Structure formats: C-alpha cells, structure tokens
Amino acid sequence: MNQPRDFSDERLNAFVDNQLGVQECDEILAAIANDADLGQRLCALRSAKELVRHAYGNVPPARHRLDRRLPVWCGALAASITLIVGVLAGWLGHQATATAEAPGAATSWAGRVFAAEPGRILIHLDSSQSEQMDAALDLAEAYLAKASDARIEIIANHRGLELLRVDTTPYAERIAGLKAQHARVGFVACGQTIARLQGVGVDVELVPETTVARTAIEHVAERVQQGWTYLKI
Amino acid sequence: MKWLQSREQRELVEQIKDSRLRLYRLAFAWCHDAGLADDLAQETLTRGLSRLDQLRDSARLMGWLFAILNRCWIDHLRGRREDFDDEMLAELPSDLPGPDSHVERQETVSRVRTAIAALPLGQRQVVTLVDLEDFSYAEVAEILAIPIGTVMSRLCRARASLKELLLEPPVAQRHLRSVK
Known part of the structure; x- marks a missing residue:
C-alpha cells in the first residue's frame, strides 16, 4: 500500500487557488482518493477562501470623511504643484510617434489612446490649504496670460471645495475677476462633496461663477477622454 | 480610426470609473x-488618471490600479508613523478599528472580518488580493512589489490563522473532547 504523500501547505494553497500545472493538480487529486486527511486539509483551505469572499461580498457604503484627510495628501501636496504629466506625456508621446516610431520606443498604450490637445487644461484641487488654492489660481492666470484663448477649468472636491464656497473662500473677488476677464475659464464643484456636506447639515452656497458636476472623478475622466490636459495641484 | 480611438477612450474611462467599487x-x-477606504479609492483613481502614460497594457488596468492602491495605503501608514520600513509594514499588526465598530448583523461576516483585521498587514493584503480579486500569485507579487515566494508564504500563514480562528473549535472545546 502506498504511503500518503506529504504535500506542503504552500502547495495545497496553490492547488486551491488554481496556481498549479496540470500534472501537479493530477498528483494531488490522485492522492486525495487514498488520503482522507489530505482531503480535510484541502477542504479547510477552500472553506477559509470562501469565508473571505463571503465576508466582503457586501461592504458598507463609503462614508466620506469631513474632518480628516490622508496624511499622504498633506505631505505630497506640500510640494506645491504636482504636475499631472499623464495625459500631457501621452500627448508628447503621441507627437513623438507621429514623427518617428522607433522600434522598441516606449510609448504607452494609454498615451496613444489619450492624445491631449493643447489649450484645454483641467486643474484639480482637493485641498483647502491656502498655498494650494493660490497655486491653482496662479496656474490658471499664468496659462491664460500666455494663451488667452485657452479653456481652463478648476475642479474642486473634498476640502478643495472651500475655494468655491461663499462662506469659506478667501478668493471670491479673484475668482470673479478671472471669470470677468476670461469667458473661457470655468469653476466646477463636485456634486458628491456638496451632497456630503449637506448631509451633515452644512449649508453650501457657491460663488456665482461655479457650475456643479456629478462627481469630481467622473468630470476628470470625461475631460481626459475629451483630450484635456489634467493637472493636479 | 477616429471612431476606434474614441471607443477605446470610452472603454478605458468606463473601466476606470467601474473600478472604484473594487478598489x-x-x-x-x-x-x-x-x-478611509473611500479616501484610498479616490486617491488611487486620481493618481491613476494622472499617470495613464505609465499604463502599458489596457488588459492590466486593474492590477496597475491595485498597485497604486497599495502605494496609497503604504503612504497613509507611513504618514501615521515615520519609522516604518517595508518589512515592518508587512508585519504590522492591526491597530485599525475592527469590524465590530460597524453595524454588522451577520455573525459570520463579522467573525471573518475580525479575523482578517487581526492578520498582519502583509498577510491581509495577499489573502484579499487572491481571494477577493482572484489575482494569480505572480500578479499579486507584481502589485505588492514582493517576491512570489513571499506571496506564497504570507498566504500560507494567513490561511493557517484564519483556519485556526474560524474553522477549528476553541482550545477549551478541543480539550473537553479529548477528555471524553
């Protein structure tokens, strides 16, 4: 009579997770027939896997936080403007490939799909730090000074919405002035952030130049899709 | 060709939007x-959109986004304690609020979440990527930037802990049975 083979736990986990080749699977399947203990070990591993799936089949709805932000954002944003080069690089990559498609050139798939067009800039603000608000407005003004026919939008969500709220913005006049000088400048507020604030009893009144998008992420995604250059402050 | 590009754009944007719940x-x-989970998902999407030029293959979008989620999570933990290195992070025991703080009616769900929350971070990440997202060990290794052997050993330890906590009778009961 054959002695039961001693399969390691790592190997049995790999079997349960469908990570083994056909031959290794066959070996284990053949061994189960003569080894009840092996069958039980596998059953326990599979049960543990199913329990994990079950536990997160329905997760609680997202609860947006008003009072705290990820420390990473505070730290990362201290470096003034984070130039979101994704689409811009995609555009530059696109330009490069138009002139010379060198073999092995590292032009990304996304870079080819999303070819940003110059003159349409989306600036994303999600911080209420005055330096970040300043940076967003500075950037818009600087770009318009060089290209007055450009289309610029500032999208604000999370704490960044404070830029566009009447009761919190220190820049109401600056926003009004920018809009008066440049008709193609837009200020967009995240509807989800507004709803969240209203949900906890905050009365949200926006500066008159503002429009509202359903969510900031969707607005960013749509603008990227339309070929806008996306800059995160 | 313009239509094709537009369709690709639409598809990718839709995929990115749809990924939010999974993240x-x-x-x-x-x-x-x-x-916190919602903040992490939001930050992942923001970073993802900003770094689309780094995505080399649309078929790998989710793995790429989960790798960004991992970085966001690590950055968050680093923000809480500055003296961590990656190895310490992997072994970081849970001091986060357990699922008991949330309204959970199903006892099993609550027990499993409690058990998962008790796992060291590295094990928690591996077991959830494999079990919830069905990633292969190689994909998990790439997402978490660790060797595949580490994925296997962490998964092994995680499942052993879960088995002990969830599937085996408490020690007292085992003892009673053996006395009988």
Whole structure:
C-alpha cells in the first residue's frame, strides 16, 4: 500500500487557488482518493477562501470623511504643484510617434489612446490649504496670460471645495475677476462633496461663477477622454 | 480610426470609473474603515488618471490600479508613523478599528472580518488580493512589489490563522473532547 504523500501547505494553497500545472493538480487529486486527511486539509483551505469572499461580498457604503484627510495628501501636496504629466506625456508621446516610431520606443498604450490637445487644461484641487488654492489660481492666470484663448477649468472636491464656497473662500473677488476677464475659464464643484456636506447639515452656497458636476472623478475622466490636459495641484 | 480611438477612450474611462467599487472593497478589507477606504479609492483613481502614460497594457488596468492602491495605503501608514520600513509594514499588526465598530448583523461576516483585521498587514493584503480579486500569485507579487515566494508564504500563514480562528473549535472545546 502506498504511503500518503506529504504535500506542503504552500502547495495545497496553490492547488486551491488554481496556481498549479496540470500534472501537479493530477498528483494531488490522485492522492486525495487514498488520503482522507489530505482531503480535510484541502477542504479547510477552500472553506477559509470562501469565508473571505463571503465576508466582503457586501461592504458598507463609503462614508466620506469631513474632518480628516490622508496624511499622504498633506505631505505630497506640500510640494506645491504636482504636475499631472499623464495625459500631457501621452500627448508628447503621441507627437513623438507621429514623427518617428522607433522600434522598441516606449510609448504607452494609454498615451496613444489619450492624445491631449493643447489649450484645454483641467486643474484639480482637493485641498483647502491656502498655498494650494493660490497655486491653482496662479496656474490658471499664468496659462491664460500666455494663451488667452485657452479653456481652463478648476475642479474642486473634498476640502478643495472651500475655494468655491461663499462662506469659506478667501478668493471670491479673484475668482470673479478671472471669470470677468476670461469667458473661457470655468469653476466646477463636485456634486458628491456638496451632497456630503449637506448631509451633515452644512449649508453650501457657491460663488456665482461655479457650475456643479456629478462627481469630481467622473468630470476628470470625461475631460481626459475629451483630450484635456489634467493637472493636479 | 477616429471612431476606434474614441471607443477605446470610452472603454478605458468606463473601466476606470467601474473600478472604484473594487478598489473600495479591497481598501475596506485592508483597513475596515469605510471613510478611509473611500479616501484610498479616490486617491488611487486620481493618481491613476494622472499617470495613464505609465499604463502599458489596457488588459492590466486593474492590477496597475491595485498597485497604486497599495502605494496609497503604504503612504497613509507611513504618514501615521515615520519609522516604518517595508518589512515592518508587512508585519504590522492591526491597530485599525475592527469590524465590530460597524453595524454588522451577520455573525459570520463579522467573525471573518475580525479575523482578517487581526492578520498582519502583509498577510491581509495577499489573502484579499487572491481571494477577493482572484489575482494569480505572480500578479499579486507584481502589485505588492514582493517576491512570489513571499506571496506564497504570507498566504500560507494567513490561511493557517484564519483556519485556526474560524474553522477549528476553541482550545477549551478541543480539550473537553479529548477528555471524553
């Protein structure tokens, strides 16, 4: 009579997770027939896997936080403007490939799909730090000074919405002035952030130049899709 | 060709939008804090959109986004304690709010989430990526930037802990049975 083979736990986990080749699977399947203990070990591993799936089949709805932000954002944003080069690089990559498609050139798939067009800039603000608000407005003004026919939008969500709220913005006049000088400048507020604030009893009144998008992420995604250059402050 | 490009754009944007729930679910499984999980998912999408030029293959979008989620999570933990290195992070025991703080009617769900929350972070990440997202060991290794052998050993330890906590009778009961 054959002695039961001693399969390691790592190997049995790999079997349960469908990570083994056909031959290794066959070996284990053949061994189960003569080894009840092996069958039980596998059953326990599979049960543990199913329990994990079950536990997160329905997760609680997202609860947006008003009072705290990820420390990473505070730290990362201290470096003034984070130039979101994704689409811009995609555009530059696109330009490069138009002139010379060198073999092995590292032009990304996304870079080819999303070819940003110059003159349409989306600036994303999600911080209420005055330096970040300043940076967003500075950037818009600087770009318009060089290209007055450009289309610029500032999208604000999370704490960044404070830029566009009447009761919190220190820049109401600056926003009004920018809009008066440049008709193609837009200020967009995240509807989800507004709803969240209203949900906890905050009365949200926006500066008159503002429009509202359903969510900031969707607005960013749509603008990227339309070929806008996306800059995160 | 313009139509094709537009279709590709639409598809990718839709995929990115649709990924939010999956990112949120995994982040929740890691931190068991609905607010933090939502922040992590949001930050992941923001970073993802900003770095689309780094995505080399649309078929690998989710793995790429989960790798960004992992970086967001690590950055968050680093923000809480500055003296961590990656190895310490992997072994970081849970001090996050457990699922008991949330309204959970199903006892099994609550027990499993408690058991997951008790796992060291590295094990928690591996077991949830494999079990919830069905990633291969190689993909998990790439997402978490660790060797595949580490994926296997962490998964092994995680499942052993879960088995002990969830599937085996408590020690006292085992002892009683053996006395009988």
